[in-house]
Amino acid sequence: MSARKARIAVALTCAVVAVGTGAGVFILKKDAERDAKAIGELNRKIAAERQRISELRAEWSALDHPVRLQDLVERHADVLDLAPIGAEQIVTAGRLVTAVRAKREEVSE
Amino acid sequence: MTDTPHDDGARGRIILIILVCVAIYGVLGTRLVTLGLTPAAAVAGPAASPLDEIQAARPDIIDRNGEVLATDLVRASLYAEPRNILDVDEAVEKLTTVLPEFDPRSLRRDLSSDRGFTWLKREISAAQRERVHDLGIPGLGFLSETRRFYPGGSSVGHIVGHVNIDNAGIAGLEKTIDGQGLKALQSLGLARKGQSMAPVELTIDLRVQHAVRDELLRAKERYQAKAAVGIVLNAKTMEVVAMSSLPDYDPNQPAQSLDEKRMNRAMTGVFELGSIMKTFTLAMALDSGVANLNDRVDARTPLVIGKHKISDFHAKNRILTVQEVFKYSSNIGTARLAMLVGQERQRAYLKRLGMMAKMPSELPEGARPLVPQRWPKITVATVSFGHGMSVTPMHAAVAGAAVLNGGTIAPPTFYPRSEAEMANVATRVISPRVSGMVRDLFKLNAAEGSGRRARVPGYRVGGKTGTAEKVVRGVYADDKRLNSFLAAFPMDDPQFVTLVVIDEPQPAEGEQYATAGWNAAPTTANIISRIAPMLSVRPHFDDGVGQLADLGTR
Known part of the structure; x- marks a missing residue:
C-alpha cells in the first residue's frame, strides 16, 4: 500500500514540477517577447530620431549657408546696417585699455 | 510469481x-x-522593413567648423497591400486624419481592390511617416530611399564631388571616400542606414570658401573673364582652406558637371602661369648659390638665344639687381639667372617643387603638367618666367607655399593635418634662409612693385603678379591673357598662401590695363580683407596708432 502511495506522491510531484516549469518558461518567454518588441520599437525610434537630427542638421547648414546669409544681409541692408569687419577694428585687450584711458582723459579735460 | x-x-x-x-x-x-x-535584441522591431536594412549609407561630409557639406536624406514612401487590409473603412478614416490630402473615395477604391501592392504616396516626411506608423493599420508599410543632399551647393561642388544614382561616389571626395573602404563596409552590410558613421571632416572652411568664390564671381563679372580660380592654402600644413573654380557646378544637379566649362580648373586645368613662376626661378638661383640679392644682372638689351629673342614687358634697359629683376618682373634677368642655375639643376628644383608630376591629393581629379620633352637652352629661359611649361594652379600654390613657409613642401590635403604631421611628410626644397629672402622679395613687390593693389591695411600682404599671354593657334596672342597673383599673409611669417587666376580678363570700366596688377591683385586684396579675420590672423599696424586714432572717433 505504502509503495502505491509513494508512487502517487512521486507522480504528483512530477506533474506539479512539470506544470510549474512549463508555466515559468511560458511567462519568461512572454516577457522576453514583450521586451524584444519594446527594444525593437525603441531602436526604430532611435533610428528615426537620428534621421530627424541629420535632416535638421542639413536644414541648418542650408539656412546657415554664407550665400543665403549674405543675400539676406544685402536685402535688408537699410535695417541691419552691417559692414564687413576691418582690420582696424581688431585690437588686443591691452591696446583697448590704453585707448579707453586716453578717451577718458580726453573727456575729463 | x-x-x-x-x-x-x-x-x-x-x-x-x-x-x-x-x-x-x-x-x-x-x-x-x-x-x-x-x-x-535578436528580434527586430515589427516596423523595420527589410529594405531599410540593405540601403547603403554614406558618412556625412563636414567642413572644419562642422557645417554639413553632404548628408544622406531618407525619403519614405507609403505603400499598401490591399489584400492584407482587414477593415478598409477604418483604414481610410484613420489615414485621412493624418494625410488630409487623400481623397477618401479614391483611397477606398484603392484599398478595396485585391491587389498585392499599391503606392499610396511617394516621398512623405519623417513626421508624417511617424504618424502613419502610429495608426497601426495592418497592410500599410514604408519603403525608404536614401538621397544624397549637398547643403553647401555650388560653393563646394568641386571639392565634395557627387554620387551616382546608386549612391556611389563618382567625383571629388565622395569618390575618394568610397575608395577608402566604404565600399567594402557596405558590401559587408556594416555601413547601413540608421547606424551612425563618423562624419568625414575636411580642412575647407565654408565661410572662407564662400568669400573666395564671391570675390571671384565679382571679379569675373567686373573683368568679363572667362573663368577664375582661387586657392587658399595653410602655408604651414598645406591644408586646403578654400578652392574655388568658376564656373562651377551644383552637386545637387550632377548633370551640370558634364559641361566642360564647369571643370575644376584649380586641379585639372593646366596653364602657362607666366611671371609667378619667376618666384621659383629666383628661389632656385638664390638657393643654389649662383646669385645673391644684390648681384647685378644685365637687362640692357633683349636676350637672344638661337632665333628667339626674349624681351621685357616693362623694359628698364639697364643693369638690374636681383631684387629689381623680381620687382620689375624682368624676363631677361630671370632667364639669365636660370641659365646660371643650369638645365639640370633647374629641372631638379622643379621636380622637388612638384611641378613635373601630377600633384598628389585626396581628390581623384588632377592633371599632369605639360612638361617639355626636350630641355634646350631656350626652354631653360622660357620656363624660368613661366612659358613653355603648363601646370595646374594648385601646383603653383603649393610650390609658392613651399618657398615661403621656410622651404618645406608636402602634397596639399583636404583632411586635417597638424604641423607635427606636416613635419613628418614634408621634404625640404630650399633653405630657410633663402625662404626668408623670397619673403622679402614678396614684401618688396607689394610695397613698390606690381603687387601694390593687393595691399590690405593691417595684414602685410606680399605677392607676385603673373600676366601670361595665351597661345592661340600656335602663337602668343597679346589680347588674350591669363592673369594670376600669388600672395601670402602676414608676410613676416606667412600663415596662408593665396593664388588667384583670372582667365582672359578685360580692362574694368574706367581702367586702361588688363594686366594682373589691375585685376588679380585687387581681387586678392578683397579676398584677404574678408578672410583674414575669419582665419584669426591678427592684424598688425606698423605705426601702432592707426587703430587707436580710429577707436577714438567711434
Missing part, C-alpha cells in the same frame, strides 16, 4: 521507452528554456 525471460524483455522495453520519452521531453524543455532566454 516467477521471473521468466519473457518478463525481462518486457521490462527492458518499458525502460527503453521511458528513457526515450524523457530524452525527447528533455530536449524540448531545454530548447524552450533557451528560446525564452535568448536576448531580445
Whole structure:
C-alpha cells in the first residue's frame, strides 16, 4: 500500500514540477517577447530620431549657408546696417585699455 | 510469481521507452528554456522593413567648423497591400486624419481592390511617416530611399564631388571616400542606414570658401573673364582652406558637371602661369648659390638665344639687381639667372617643387603638367618666367607655399593635418634662409612693385603678379591673357598662401590695363580683407596708432 502511495506522491510531484516549469518558461518567454518588441520599437525610434537630427542638421547648414546669409544681409541692408569687419577694428585687450584711458582723459579735460 | 525471460524483455522495453520519452521531453524543455532566454535584441522591431536594412549609407561630409557639406536624406514612401487590409473603412478614416490630402473615395477604391501592392504616396516626411506608423493599420508599410543632399551647393561642388544614382561616389571626395573602404563596409552590410558613421571632416572652411568664390564671381563679372580660380592654402600644413573654380557646378544637379566649362580648373586645368613662376626661378638661383640679392644682372638689351629673342614687358634697359629683376618682373634677368642655375639643376628644383608630376591629393581629379620633352637652352629661359611649361594652379600654390613657409613642401590635403604631421611628410626644397629672402622679395613687390593693389591695411600682404599671354593657334596672342597673383599673409611669417587666376580678363570700366596688377591683385586684396579675420590672423599696424586714432572717433 505504502509503495502505491509513494508512487502517487512521486507522480504528483512530477506533474506539479512539470506544470510549474512549463508555466515559468511560458511567462519568461512572454516577457522576453514583450521586451524584444519594446527594444525593437525603441531602436526604430532611435533610428528615426537620428534621421530627424541629420535632416535638421542639413536644414541648418542650408539656412546657415554664407550665400543665403549674405543675400539676406544685402536685402535688408537699410535695417541691419552691417559692414564687413576691418582690420582696424581688431585690437588686443591691452591696446583697448590704453585707448579707453586716453578717451577718458580726453573727456575729463 | 516467477521471473521468466519473457518478463525481462518486457521490462527492458518499458525502460527503453521511458528513457526515450524523457530524452525527447528533455530536449524540448531545454530548447524552450533557451528560446525564452535568448536576448531580445535578436528580434527586430515589427516596423523595420527589410529594405531599410540593405540601403547603403554614406558618412556625412563636414567642413572644419562642422557645417554639413553632404548628408544622406531618407525619403519614405507609403505603400499598401490591399489584400492584407482587414477593415478598409477604418483604414481610410484613420489615414485621412493624418494625410488630409487623400481623397477618401479614391483611397477606398484603392484599398478595396485585391491587389498585392499599391503606392499610396511617394516621398512623405519623417513626421508624417511617424504618424502613419502610429495608426497601426495592418497592410500599410514604408519603403525608404536614401538621397544624397549637398547643403553647401555650388560653393563646394568641386571639392565634395557627387554620387551616382546608386549612391556611389563618382567625383571629388565622395569618390575618394568610397575608395577608402566604404565600399567594402557596405558590401559587408556594416555601413547601413540608421547606424551612425563618423562624419568625414575636411580642412575647407565654408565661410572662407564662400568669400573666395564671391570675390571671384565679382571679379569675373567686373573683368568679363572667362573663368577664375582661387586657392587658399595653410602655408604651414598645406591644408586646403578654400578652392574655388568658376564656373562651377551644383552637386545637387550632377548633370551640370558634364559641361566642360564647369571643370575644376584649380586641379585639372593646366596653364602657362607666366611671371609667378619667376618666384621659383629666383628661389632656385638664390638657393643654389649662383646669385645673391644684390648681384647685378644685365637687362640692357633683349636676350637672344638661337632665333628667339626674349624681351621685357616693362623694359628698364639697364643693369638690374636681383631684387629689381623680381620687382620689375624682368624676363631677361630671370632667364639669365636660370641659365646660371643650369638645365639640370633647374629641372631638379622643379621636380622637388612638384611641378613635373601630377600633384598628389585626396581628390581623384588632377592633371599632369605639360612638361617639355626636350630641355634646350631656350626652354631653360622660357620656363624660368613661366612659358613653355603648363601646370595646374594648385601646383603653383603649393610650390609658392613651399618657398615661403621656410622651404618645406608636402602634397596639399583636404583632411586635417597638424604641423607635427606636416613635419613628418614634408621634404625640404630650399633653405630657410633663402625662404626668408623670397619673403622679402614678396614684401618688396607689394610695397613698390606690381603687387601694390593687393595691399590690405593691417595684414602685410606680399605677392607676385603673373600676366601670361595665351597661345592661340600656335602663337602668343597679346589680347588674350591669363592673369594670376600669388600672395601670402602676414608676410613676416606667412600663415596662408593665396593664388588667384583670372582667365582672359578685360580692362574694368574706367581702367586702361588688363594686366594682373589691375585685376588679380585687387581681387586678392578683397579676398584677404574678408578672410583674414575669419582665419584669426591678427592684424598688425606698423605705426601702432592707426587703430587707436580710429577707436577714438567711434
